[in-house]
Amino acid sequence: MPVNGADDQIAAVRAFNRFYTRKLGVLDQHLGQSPFSLSEARVLYELAHRDALAAKEIGNELGLDPGYLSRIVQSFDEKGLITRTPLPTDRRQYQLSLTAKGRQTFAKLNLGSQNEVAAMLARLSAGDATRLTQAMATIEAVLEQRQSQPASVVLRSHRVGDMGWVISKQAAAYAADYGWDISYEALVAEICAQFIKSYDAAREHCWIAEVGGEPVGSIFLVKATDELAKLRLLQVEKKARGLGVGRALVEQCIQGARERGYKRMTLWTQSILVAARGIYKSAGFELVATKPHHSFGHDLVGETWEMDL
Structure with missing residues (x-):
């Protein structure tokens, strides 16, 4: 029998499930x-x-x-x-x-x-929307931590052909998951092209994650200033999510920034990218600014996260 408050915890989880399914409108199974x-x-x-x-x-x-x-x-x-x-x-x-x-x-x-x-988020203040999505990220991170199975994730440096893969996978994933239009693909292509054109091996890097020899994720470390590094284009393929690939990429990027002598690190993301935000928060990043904007065919809330290295 559950003891030491376990009954209350079970009841709380079940109550939340009932509340959230009602909010999603799925009590009628639709x-x-x-x-x-x-x-x-x-x-x-x-x-x-x-x-x-x-x-x-x-x-x-x-x-x-x-x-x-x-x-x-x-x-x-x-x-x-x-x-x-x-x-x-x-x-x-x-x-x-x-x-x-x-x-x-x-x-x-x-x-x-x-x-x-x-529409649900639009009814909330910016602060409440942030609290809500951060709480969701915490739930996901805690449950994934207990349930995910270890996988052999290999991180390697980028090579010829990887930029095309990054552009294609990023564009397809965000179009499928969030309905973003082709302007996002253009942005990713610009970032990748600029990375290659001005690549500084001593200060910048791209890591490609592989599982079983197949690319499943990517991340970029880019120079913002002599002391500030920028994390860009974190992406994990659907089939590899839950295997710790995203966390491995972020941790490697942070370590890479430290090794290259940066003092601080920053990134720009969107409030709807709950899983990524959870990874950033658990890695030590803090949300420092939010700004609504219209991009990729949608009204979004951009977020700036930073951390001291």
Whole structure:
């Protein structure tokens, strides 16, 4: 039996779950104003972010009953949202991919969800919005710390071809996750081009994270002044999230700044990037300024974080 306050803690977690699902509008098992259940939306999300998944793999990762998942897959197939291809190794199992209609449907669902969250945040003061997202980052960091499995993450220096990979992956990830338009891809391309043109090996660096020999993340250390280093373009691929890749990249970037003699470090991020903000906070960065702006097709709140080295 739970003791020493555990009953109160369990009740608090369950109460928060009930409150937040009500806020998200999923008590009726539908996500916001969409025609999809929460489970259907989760399946769509996985298919939109990962190529050629097996149905069984999705079921295992999302904890869905096989019969329920089968009904979701059948519904998606009938609506023309997916294609099903028998696996060569097991003809009883299917590999799933989104059709063009499926990707359009997900994009609309994703944008709707983003707009609903934006509307919720818009009703809050800047301070309350920051408190809310920081609390969410704390929850994610604590639970991920307990549940994530160790992985062999290798960090290497950039080489020919990596800048194109960074630009492509950054643009695709933020378009899929947040609906950012192509102007963000232009910004990333400008940053990467400038990094290569003015690269100072003694003061700057780019690290590419690999898992199993495959690139899954990146980060840049860039000179701002002789004493101030800038952290830029932290990115972790969806399939590698939860493996500690983001933390490893940030820690390496901070260590690299120290080794190069910088006294302080700064970065610019957005209030909606909750997971990244959690990593920055746990690494020792402090939020020093916020400023609303309209970029990449959306109203955002830019944040400046700094730390002493």
